[in-house]
Amino acid sequence: MITFRPIELEDKARVQRYTLDSARRNCDLSFVNLYSWRFLYLTQLAEKDGFLLVRFYVDNELAYLMPVGQGDMKAIVEDLMADADRQGAPFRLLGVCADMCDELEQAFPGRFTFVSDRDYSDYIYLRSDLATLRGKKFQAKRNHINRFRSLYPDYEYQPLTPELIPECLRLESQWCKANDCAENEALQNERRSMNAALKSMDELDVTGGILRVGGKIVAFTFGAPVNHETFDTCVEKADTEIEGAYAMINYEFANHIPEQYVYINREEDLGLEGLRKAKLSYQPHTLLEKFIVGLKDEPAGTACSSHEGKRKETKRMIGQEEMKAQVRDLWRLCFPADSEEFVDLYFRMRYTEQINSAVVEDGKVIAALQRIPYPMTFAGDVLPTAIFPEPVRIRIPGERE
Numbered sequence: 412m413i414t415f416r417p418i419e420l421e422d423k424a425r426v427q428r429y430t431l432d433s434a435r436r437n438c439d440l441s442f443v444n445l446y447s448w449r450f451l452y453l454t455q456l457a458e459k460d461g462f463l464l465v466r467f468y469v470d471n472e473l474a475y476l477m478p479v480g481q482g483d484m485k486a487i488v489e490d491l492m493a494d495a496d497r498q499g500a501p502f503r504l505l506g507v508c509a510d511m512c513d514e515l516e517q518a519f520p521g522r523f524t525f526v527s528d529r530d531y532s533d534y535i536y537l538r539s540d541l542a543t544l545r546g547k548k549f550q551a552k553r554n555h556i557n558r559f560r561s562l563y564p565d566y567e568y569q570p571l572t573p574e575l576i577p578e579c580l581r582l583e584s585q586w587c588k589a590n591d592c593a594e595n596e597a598l599q600n601e602r603r604s605m606n607a608a609l610k611s612m613d614e615l616d617v618t619g620g621i622l623r624v625g626g627k628i629v630a631f632t633f634g635a636p637v638n639h640e641t642f643d644t645c646v647e648k649a650d651t652e653i654e655g656a657y658a659m660i661n662y663e664f665a666n667h668i669p670e671q672y673v674y675i676n677r678e679e680d681l682g683l684e685g686l687r688k689a690k691l692s693y694q695p696h697t698l699l700e701k702f703i704v705g706l707k708d709e710p711a712g713t714a715c716s717s718h719e720g721k722r723k724e725t726k727r728m729i730g731q732e733e734m735k736a737q738v739r740d741l742w743r744l745c746f747p748a749d750s751e752e753f754v755d756l757y758f759r760m761r762y763t764e765q766i767n768s769a770v771v772e773d774g775k776v777i778a779a780l781q782r783i784p785y786p787m788t789f790a791g792d793v794l795p796t797a798i799f800p801e802p803v804r805i806r807i808p809g810e811r812e
Contacts, residue, residue, distance in 0.1 A: 413494050415455035415466050418446055420614055422456055429463040429479040431638050437533050437699055438678045439476055439506040441643040443615050443635040447607040451600055453786055462487045466494070470766065471784040471797055473500035477511050485518040492706070504704040506531075512702055526703045530682035533699035534690045536675045538642070541665035541693065548694050556662055559655030563624045568663040571619030571633055576609050579621065579631040579648075586648050594759065597681075605646050608633070618642075620664045622649070622656060629653045630660035634668075642672040661693075734769060735762065737776040766797075 418426075423442050430440045438444055445454055445465065452467035461482035466475050473495060478487045495502040507515070512525050544552045559566070571579070583605070592598040608617055612633070619633025630649035637643045644664070649656035665675060674696065680687040739758050743749070762781065770778040782797040 412497075413457045413459055413464060413490055415457045415464070415494075418449050418454045418456050420446060420611055422446075423615065425458070426456065426463060427636075431636060433479050433638050435477075435479065435508065435511075436535055436637055436641040436674060436676060436697075437506055437508060437701060438637060438643045438645075438676050440479065441635050441637050441645070443608050443617060443645055444604075444643065446611075446615065447604040447645075448600075450603060450607070459490065460487055464491065468784075468786065469505070471782065471786075472503070473498055474503045474505045477504055477507050484514060488515070488518065501709040502706050505701075507702045507704045509700055509702070512704070515704060522707060523704050524707050526705075527700050528703065529700075531679045531701050533679060533697075533701065534677045534693075534695045535641070535697040535699055536677060536693060537696045538665055538668070538670075538672050538675050540696070541661060541675060544662065552658060552662075552693070555655045555658040559659045562654060565625065566659070567623040568660075568667070569621050569623065570667070571612075571617075571621055571631060573612060575621055575628070575631075576612070578628045579609070580606075582628050582631065582650060583648050585650070589651065596760070596763065601646075608645060617645075618668060620660065620667055622660045622663065624653055624656075630656040632660050632664050636672070637676055640672060641674040641676055642668050643676045644678065657689075734764065734767070734776065738762070738767060738769060738779045741776055741779055 423446070426442050426445065430442070433440065448454070452469065455466045457464040457466070462478040462480035464475065464478055464487070466473070468474065475491050475495075478484065478491070491504075492502045504515075507525070515523055516525075540549070544556065569575070583602070587593075587598065587602065590598060592602060608615060612619070615635060617633050617635055619631060621628050622630035630647075630653070632644060632647040634642055634644040634646075647657065647660060649660055668675075676699075677690060677693075677695075680690050735758065739754065739762075742757075743754060761783065766781045766783060768780050768782070769776045781800055783800070785796050785798045787796050
């Protein structure tokens with residue numbers, strides 16, 4: 412049996428005993444990421460038989476990272492499968508790189524499915540490329556740098572220190588207003604993670620930098636090691652009114668992190684078109700593909716029996732925007748006493764496609780249910796429970812209550 416417990420700041424040295432010597436370069440293994448996102452993923456750690464084990468929850472569903480360490484990989488994965496079984500959950504590994512997929516297939520021939528998601532591939536660059544911008548392929552980037560220098564000859568780069576954090580947070584607040592953070596749950600979560608990292612930057616050994624123009628901070632960035640040769644850039648923010656600020660903070664930061672780091676991981680693009688274009692423009696050395704791994708004999712989700720075999724539970728039979736609009740209309744039909752303000756708030760701040768399940772017939776939502784995550788702690792274990800608001804549905808003529 413594996414004993415997991417919530418990740419704490421004091422776990423940094425213990426975690427890095429495994430990760431810094433590992434050859435794995437994915438951003439999931441940065442201790443800063445593991446710690447600063449714990450509020451969202453309820454991250455837990457354990458050690459067993461020479462391996463570091465990470466258990467967490469995504470949209471209220473149990474998941475694990477691939478074990479990190481040396482030893483009997485087959486035996487430790489079997490232990491994780493047994494742990495998932497005790498939790499009453501399907502077994503899932505997330506963030507599994509291609510070489511690890513091969514290792515799993517060799518240990519468990521034909522037992523696993525491997526699903527890649529391009530949106531979560533890590534962009535890994537050579538530090539020397541970002542620090543020098545040499546060659547024809549970086550001509551446009553050099554032009555941005557030279558343009559910035561000509562526009563702002565008085566600019567300064569400084570290392571990020573705790574004393575500079577309040578000014579950085581003021582810049583981030585301006586960035587949030589410009590990008591409607593209040594309307595975007597993902598950006599709110601990113602903000603919470605950033606604040607957790609900066610609050611404990613000394614204890615976490617966060618390395619960062621700031622850019623000043625006219626004495627004012629116009630950009631900042633920070634990150635931390637993944638392993639001894641890979642550095643992870645966790646956050647990068649800039650004043651979009653300052654032309655070239657993003658390009659310059661990227662360039663300066665690559666020149667100021669220790670030269671021991673051969674690679675810089677600038678994390679995923681999350682399927683955002685603008686972010687993908689920007690990250691590809693810096694000519695990544697590696698696009699690190701990551702897989703979701705599950706057992707073939709376990710369903711990825713649950714399907715309910717249909718009414719006369721024509722309906723099934725689904726999240727994707729229609730587009731998500733149309734799904735949300737139809738669920739909202741159904742809510743208003745079933746709960747006419749709810750104020751428009753309440754319905755607006757619920758569908759802006761609480762509703763997501765991940766928590767919604769719907770029954771769809773001929774492109775029309777006829778029933779819907781949301782599962783709002785509500786993790787509970789019992790006897791030292793975090794249990795993935797949920798709150799279920801009253802389901803909404805259209806009455807089918809002739810059916811019984």
